[in-house]
Amino acid sequence: MRIGWTRHAIAVGMMVVGLGGNAMGQTATELHTRALAATCANCHGTDGRAVPGSGSARLAGQSKELIVSQLQGFRDGTRQATVMHQLVKGYSNEQIDRLAAYFAAQK
């Protein structure tokens, strides 16, 4: 029981940090960005925290510049991929910028 509650408390703590105080006033833009980032979570983990050892890249805490450059590399073909070059072409530059900033802010 103690473990369950401790994990719960940690999760709530991370959420408050991650959103800069959701309970005190989440903005629509923050909510929409988080939902956009959730389209990456299937393979890269909730909020970019990939399952350790799964083989998927962790996005949480990577620098914004690195994420943007990797994604642009997939898009223009300078970086080889099996599937990411197909997926990244579904996102605008503005969306990529928002995604990269969001994942960079996660721990």
Next chain:
Amino acid sequence: MKRRDLVQGLLAGGALATIGGCATTSGVPSKARVLVVGGGYGGATAAKYVRLLSGNSIDVVLVEPNANFVSCPISNLVIGGVRRMADITSSYDGLRNRHGVQVVHDTVTAIDAAKKTVRLAGGADIGYDTLILSPGIELIFDSIGGLRQANAQGQILHAWKAGAETQALFEQLQAMRDGGVYALSIPEAPYRCPPGPYERASIVAAYLKKHKPRSKVLVFDANQDVTSKGPLFKKAWADLYPGLLEYRAQHKAVAVDGASRTLRFDFQEPVKADVLNVVPPMRAGAIAVQAGLANANGRWCHVNFLNFESTAAAGVHVLGDSTQSAPAMPKSGHMANNQAKVAAAAIVAQIKGLAPNTSPMLTNTCYSFVSPTEVVHVASVHEYVTAEKTFKTVAGSGGVSSARNEQEAGYAMAWARNIWADTLG
């Protein structure tokens, strides 16, 4: 007072450890701010993300009959003896303990959308402010004569809902003689998991090639041709299973005989098999049909794609395989997971009084094993198009594998581990 009594009672009975360490999960609540019906890829994700996106400020109750989540994706590997049931089974403890979702193991038998209540098989009623239905599919057994009875007797399996039939089909293959025939009947689209039948045929062929090489795989497809990743599957079959796997398009099953494992078609001669695997046509989950939400030909549920609210009932959102799909939108676990996040964000925005997202996005990535070690994928990105009020694929995005390859077998399992964690963990 009641809750304290309950906790003390549980402690006295030593039952606390078995309920995941959260006393609030034991009873059936009388009311939920958000009530989710169905704990598959759509419903479990919706429950988690309403909690996550609201900073845990909106209470969520999830009603799911099964004790554990059993994944349809990867289940074909269990049928082929490559993986075991434990590998595709996850618990709901993460939703309970990490996200504070109240999970009730019961079945919803009726919905009163006017009074905003549901009734459980166990007898209790739960009220709600917002209802999310993710009931998966109902197999229409009676569209194929004799199938309901043959399935009930365990003679002819579908194994199209991961669970007991998944393991049972593997055991039928294990018991089959070398030189036997495995026949698979595929329904007309739309059905759950477009590439799923072709993956199954491939994996069963791989199993037979290794263990019972004189056997045959016969694939009878009601469709005009392979409905997903066609060239990739056909090349794999020609390269890996020549003389073992035969594909026959435009074979629509109309009847079966369970005792003799005979499959009858609308036009062609009947076929006998040693293991007969019939996937019948399907529609929205039974509760959605019963509640009057299946307003697309009586089979699927039309939704407003901005928030997945039913067009038949206000305050009721429908996710996943039960929905009438937008163009090029597959009925897949990945898609249900993505739809759930769009719906969860819209519901959180509504409850919190925030502006709704007018340009939601969805992705789909689907890996299919063509052998135990080689995989092909199809991927797509979908954007909401306001003028047409639907999702469409983003021009220039998406695609399939250039060729089957071993690298993506690793990525397929990475996908599985991450989507299971994203849905339930």
